[in-house]
Amino acid sequence: MLEEIGLLKEIQSLDSEVIRIKLLIEKTPKTVSEYDKALNAAKSDVALKRAVVDKAIKQRKDLELLAEEKNERIIKMKGRINDLKSNKEYKTHLKEIEQVEREKRHVEDDILNLMEQMETYDKALKKSELALTKEESHYNEKLSYLNKEKAISEKELEGLIAKRNKLSKEISKEIYDKYIKLLSKKHGIAVVRAVSEICCGCNMSIPPQLFVEVMKNDRILTCPQCGRILWYENENNNK
Numbered sequence: 001m002l003e004e005i006g007l008l009k010e011i012q013s014l015d016s017e018v019i020r021i022k023l024l025i026e027k028t029p030k031t032v033s034e035y036d037k038a039l040n041a042a043k044s045d046v047a048l049k050r051a052v053v054d055k056a057i058k059q060r061k062d063l064e065l066l067a068e069e070k071n072e073r074i075i076k077m078k079g080r081i082n083d084l085k086s087n088k089e090y091k092t093h094l095k096e097i098e099q100v101e102r103e104k105r106h107v108e109d110d111i112l113n114l115m116e117q118m119e120t121y122d123k124a125l126k127k128s129e130l131a132l133t134k135e136e137s138h139y140n141e142k143l144s145y146l147n148k149e150k151a152i153s154e155k156e157l158e159g160l161i162a163k164r165n166k167l168s169k170e171i172s173k174e175i176y177d178k179y180i181k182l183l184s185k186k187h188g189i190a191v192v193r194a195v196s197e198i199c200c201g202c203n204m205s206i207p208p209q210l211f212v213e214v215m216k217n218d219r220i221l222t223c224p225q226c227g228r229i230l231w232y233e234n235e236n237n238n239k
Contacts, residue, residue: 002218006233007171008179012191014164019188023158028150035139035146042128042135049125058116063111070104175220179229186228194223194230202226 077097086092168176182190192201197211204225206214214221215232222229 002220004171004175005217005220005229007167007203007228008175008191009231011167011171011179012183013165014167015190016155016188018160018164021153021160025150026159028146033147035142037136042132043165046125046128046132049121049128053118053121053125056114056121060114060118063107067104067107067111070100070107073120074100074104077196088217092213094099106188128221130199178220180230186226189228191229191231192223193199199223199228199230206230 036177037205074097077093077100080091084093087153090163125228171179186201189201192199194200194211194214197206197208198204199206202224202225204223204224210221213219214230220229
């Protein structure tokens, strides 16, 4: 086999791995973003439920204050009974007291109902907080693993690039430039195997006479369909 074809095969193999690892590394921010979505969703859920609890607490305080105001008003109204001059004033005053007492009872009922609701709100909040704690733990574990994998991939990538760059110096500039152009145009696959008169790059037929020449592996030949550099290996070698 022509030495440069063998070198191109090796470089192509290395470049394919380089591309694969680069894609993995490039996916890291997207993966982190997916992790962030789950964590932020858990945080939003806690914030939403906490807002409901806080609102209920404020409503309860407002109602308790209102009940206290009603109670103070009743006390003052009862204290004025002895100052009333006529029976008519007395009856009217009692009705006013009864009205305020009814209002107070309604407020107290609202407080009791709200307290029951608050128990439900508190349970929901605690459940969401627990879910957030678990999600934060999972997030940190996944992020730690992802960063370790990224560091390993970057180190591996560095080694692969160094190796392929060393091999590239052993090929003529003309052939290497041709390879690089093909690599860019053909989605990272510039050197492919030819099998049974078929190009494994585009899966199109190779003219019989050209295939005979490719089988010799003694010069750089390309697929007439896709332009990729072809190499041949006897099918029996892979058995």
